Amino acid sequence: MSKLKLILKKDNPSLIQPEGKTAGKLPVEAENISPDITAEKTISEIAELTLLAGRKKYKLKDFFKIEGEPSQNIFIDGELDNFKYIGAGMTTGEIFINGSTGMHTGSEMSGGKIEVNGDTGDWLGAEMQGGYIKVNGNTGNYVGSAFRGDKLGMNRGVIYIKGSAGSFLGSRMRRGEIIVSGSCGDMAGAQMVAGSIYLFGKAGKRTGAAMKRGTIISAHQLEMLPTFNYNISYYPEFLKIAFAHLKNEFKIDIPQNMFSGYYHRYTGDNTEIGKGEILIWKEG
Amino acid sequence: MNEESKTYQNIICTFCGALCDDIEIKVKNNKIENIKNACAISRKKYEHAQKDRTVPQIKGKEVKYNKAVSAAAEILSSSRNPLIYGLSSTTAEAQKAAVELAEKCGANIDSTSSVCHGPGTLAKQLVGMVSATLGEVKNRSDMMIFWGANPVEAHPNHAKRYSILSQGMYRKNRKDREIIVFDVRKTPTAKLADHFFQVKPNSDFEILMALQMLVSGRTPTSEDGRIGGIELVKLKDLAEKMKKVKYGSVFYGMGLTMSRGKYMNTWAAMSLVRNLNDYGRFVMIPMRGHGNVAGSEITMAWQTGYPFAVNFSRNYPRYNPGEFSAVDLLARREVDAAFIIASDPAASLPHEAAEYLKKIPTIVLDPHWNLTTEIADVVIPSAVKGIGASGTVYRMDHVPLQLRKFLDDSWPDDASAVSRIGELIEND
Ligand code: SF4
Numbered sequence: 001m002s003k004l005k006l007i008l009k010k011d012n013p014s015l016i017q018p019e020g021k022t023a024g025k026l027p028v029e030a031e032n033i034s035p036d037i038t039a040e041k042t043i044s045e046i047a048e049l050t051l052l053a054g055r056k057k058y059k060l061k062d063f064f065k066i067e068g069e070p071s072q073n074i075f076i077d078g079e080l081d082n083f084k085y086i087g088a089g090m091t092t093g094e095i096f097i098n099g100s101t102g103m104h105t106g107s108e109m110s111g112g113k114i115e116v117n118g119d120t121g122d123w124l125g126a127e128m129q130g131g132y133i134k135v136n137g138n139t140g141n142y143v144g145s146a147f148r149g150d151k152l153g154m155n156r157g158v159i160y161i162k163g164s165a166g167s168f169l170g171s172r173m174r175r176g177e178i179i180v181s182g183s184c185g186d187m188a189g190a191q192m193v194a195g196s197i198y199l200f201g202k203a204g205k206r207t208g209a210a211m212k213r214g215t216i217i218s219a220h221q222l223e224m225l226p227t228f229n230y231n232i233s234y235y236p237e238f239l240k241i242a243f244a245h246l247k248n249e250f251k252i253d254i255p256q257n258m259f260s261g262y263y264h265r266y267t268g269d270n271t272e273i274g275k276g277e278i279l280i281w282k283e284g
Numbered sequence: 285m286n287e288e289s290k291t292y293q294n295i296i297c298t299f300c301g302a303l304c305d306d307i308e309i310k311v312k313n314n315k316i317e318n319i320k321n322a323c324a325i326s327r328k329k330y331e332h333a334q335k336d337r338t339v340p341q342i343k344g345k346e347v348k349y350n351k352a353v354s355a356a357a358e359i360l361s362s363s364r365n366p367l368i369y370g371l372s373s374t375t376a377e378a379q380k381a382a383v384e385l386a387e388k389c390g391a392n393i394d395s396t397s398s399v400c401h402g403p404g405t406l407a408k409q410l411v412g413m414v415s416a417t418l419g420e421v422k423n424r425s426d427m428m429i430f431w432g433a434n435p436v437e438a439h440p441n442h443a444k445r446y447s448i449l450s451q452g453m454y455r456k457n458r459k460d461r462e463i464i465v466f467d468v469r470k471t472p473t474a475k476l477a478d479h480f481f482q483v484k485p486n487s488d489f490e491i492l493m494a495l496q497m498l499v500s501g502r503t504p505t506s507e508d509g510r511i512g513g514i515e516l517v518k519l520k521d522l523a524e525k526m527k528k529v530k531y532g533s534v535f536y537g538m539g540l541t542m543s544r545g546k547y548m549n550t551w552a553a554m555s556l557v558r559n560l561n562d563y564g565r566f567v568m569i570p571m572r573g574h575g576n577v578a579g580s581e582i583t584m585a586w587q588t589g590y591p592f593a594v595n596f597s598r599n600y601p602r603y604n605p606g607e608f609s610a611v612d613l614l615a616r617r618e619v620d621a622a623f624i625i626a627s628d629p630a631a632s633l634p635h636e637a638a639e640y641l642k643k644i645p646t647i648v649l650d651p652h653w654n655l656t657t658e659i660a661d662v663v664i665p666s667a668v669k670g671i672g673a674s675g676t677v678y679r680m681d682h683v684p685l686q687l688r689k690f691l692d693d694s695w696p697d698d699a700s701a702v703s704r705i706g707e708l709i710e711n712d
Contacts, residue, residue: 016620016644023643024617026365029597054365054620055390055597082618103607122606141606148604149409187548206489209548226494226504226511270504271496271555 004038004046005067008078008099012063014053026054027102028063031085035072035093035112042070072112081121087114090131103140106133107147109157122166123147128176130156132250141166141185144178152193154178160252167204170197173214179252189216192276196242200255210269211276217263218280219255228268228278235262236279260284289317292690297322298373298670299329301572301680302439302446314691323440333668334691336653341663353701355662356623356647357708360389363621363645365597369610370627371395371584372577375675375687378698379576379583382625383594385706390597392619395580396627397592398609400538401570403547405581405591406605410547411554416533416567417681418445423452425567427529429464431553432488432539433571436472442571447535448476462529464522466491467539479522486544487512491519492552498523499559532557532566538573572680575670579678614640623647623705626666626698630655649701664701667693675699 016024029052038046047061060066068075072093080086081100088104091111100118110129115136122140125133126147139161145168146153153173164182171190179198186204189197192214199207199218207222217239243259246252261284267277289312296305308320309330319330340352347355360366368391371379379395386393397405407413421428428447435442443449448463455461465477466488474480483491491512494504498520509516526532534557540549553568560566572578581591588594590603593610606612610629613619614637621644630638631654641659648660651668667673672693678684696704 016617018620018644024620024640026620027616027618052597054363054618056364082616148406186545190548205486206545206548209489209493224505226490226506227497229505269493270502271493271500 002071003068003073003075004071006033006060006064006074006076007067008064008076008080009062013056013058014063014082025082028053028080028083029085030080030083031088032060033074033076033083033086033095034088034090035074035095036090038070038074039072039093040070046070079118081119084121087112090114100137106131109133119163124161125154125157125159127152128154128157128159132157133159134250135159135161135163138163138182139165142168142171144170144173144176146172154195158246158250160250164201170195173197177246179246181253189214189276192216198246200258208269208276208278210272212269212272213275215276216278218278219258220280222278222280224266224278225269227270228266229270229274231265231267233262233264233282235260236265239263239279257281257283287313292688295690296670296677296685296687297326297330298575298677298687299326300439300575301570301578302435302442303575303677303679303685304441304445305685306445309690311690316691321441325440330671333671338648338650338653338657338663338665340665341657341660343661349665349695352662352664353704354708356649356664357705357712359621359645359647359662360385360391360623360705361709361712363389363391363619365619366391366621366623367610367613367619368393368623368625369395369629370625371580372397372574372627373669374576374626374698375669375673375677376576376579376583376684377675378625378702379580380587381699381702381706383584383587385623385702385709386594387596387599387601388706388709390599391623392593392595392597392608392610392613393584393588394594394608394610394613395577395584395592396574396632397577397581398605399542399611399632400573400577401541402592402605402609403541404536404550404570406547407550407554410551411558413554414557414561414567415569415681417683418447418569418679421531421533421567421569421681422446422450422455424454424531424565425452425533426455426460427462427464427526427532429466429532429534430473430477430571431466431534431536432468432483432541432543433535433537434467434471434473434539435535435571436476438537438573439571443473443476448473462525481514481518481522484513488540488543488549489545489552492549492556494519495523495526496552496556496559499527499556499563526560526566527563529566530564532560532564534566534568535571536568537571541570569681576677578680578682579676579684582678582682611637614638617643619644621645621647623649624656624660625649625702626651626669628654628656630659649698651695665695666701667695667697669697673697 032049049060103121107126119137144154155174165184167185169188173195183201263279295307310318463477465474588601593605593608595608647662649664
């Protein structure tokens, strides 16, 4: 398959060098790095694509060495932790980043796949409409959530984080699945409207705060809010189907012990309509 | 040089968000001779106001005022991602000029609000806030709740002028009001209260959520009969009382906005207050610290549509606390120049953020020396607002007040310095 390769130059215009020494890096807004855009262009057109560093406009070729051919399949190499909006709004194709990325990676995407072989910043897959994001490292706050001022977060799609996640994971999400293998911060699933969150590591405080509907599955005991009710202890059969689907379709590692044992079921948040559920795994 | 002394009535004290407007000041020979009605904090601040005054400086050397201003313009116009920060202790006029400047140089603009009451503002955007002026609360409120706020120490005249001890039209004195305090420790304000609820640190959210359920007649879950360190039965009694009062008010401070949970804490409080309006009237007022931090949000919202953490790198305003807020921009080392207006981030921001300011060109506009002027490349002096400069400031309940100057100052005010820098950049 043809591939477009972008290799980050060591010396690029995002570096902040007040007295010759690198002190920091300007944020670079890179929504133009998206399969929808690169597939339609020639290599020389791709080289001319605009990237915004701070308030100054630059060209893609100022930052990257470009190899391969125009394609829906983009491979990026380099530490892009100051690059925002990579793959934002993409509808198809694939981006593989060998390194870390900054904020808003894959936000509002509706199809295709992004894999980050490193960490990402906040707002990963925020308000995504579909597609698949896989992060091999850690990620920041507001994964799959709604942007400030918006009512609904991600609506379809799957986000898989192998490392840990920050706070407000999946807050106000509407649909879709988020899986975190490592730990996550406070307020996971806060104000969620529907969808599923799988927490295989430890979670911070106030999981599911003000959730309306939706399911949070946790492999570890959670500090429950007083606005949740304990219902029952059982093995929810649908989990087997859900786990099989994540395992087979997305190659997600599910801890073996979660296929057996039983689950404590809580419902809440009772300050809202109380139709959300939190399932906490217990040894059988 | 010996003139008659002159007395100024109804001067506004700008040293905290309460903005007491009944200060009486006697002036002789351009010096304050006597101050009346001011609290202890205010008295001290007035005494120090004319000391430790800055002079124009570039890299530690004293220069002419205009030179410092043009050096600032040069730094900002050559910057690719500048930050304009502070704003809470200056006038609305200077804040307005700062927004204009930010637009001209594609800057990020943020106020100290993002590290004090900003979370409350985020919450307000989620649910809205039922509020009132301090005058209304003073005249009518029969239940006052102080949550994570300690006005006795932080806003000393607040109790006497607007709340606990004030003489209102319908609520005449202390006996006509029930005072409730939620705090992690027994503060001097708590000692004045009828009921003090000691909150287990960082569990404000749980308590507020539980109260929401209790108000709607349902019982929250608790294994040991306590929520956030407070007995459930006591919370239940309080919920019943809250439903019965005619006019309740909640004053909240940084104990609520900055404890674990941040904006969700205030969100929970605002949701509770909203629900309580089904029974009687209930309002909320933030206990703002700096003199015009409320104004910084108002001015910014009226100019850009957003209250703080605004970015202009695409020539239109974008808003995202965490992305465009000063602390985060500095911690992630994403800005290449900083313009600090009337604030001291080297003292108030986390160490790493302050440390980064040393590495990039930094301009400080402030009437007084502080830790940030020490590390600044350019220092621009200004007249002290409310003393040597006039302008508009907003009280914590969003009431605008007009400052009057009563002393002559050797430097122009903040607003003219900021506008001048803007003009220089535009004519560049
Ligand atoms: S309470 Fe605040 S505004 Fe009033 S005099 Fe004291 S410091 Fe000034």
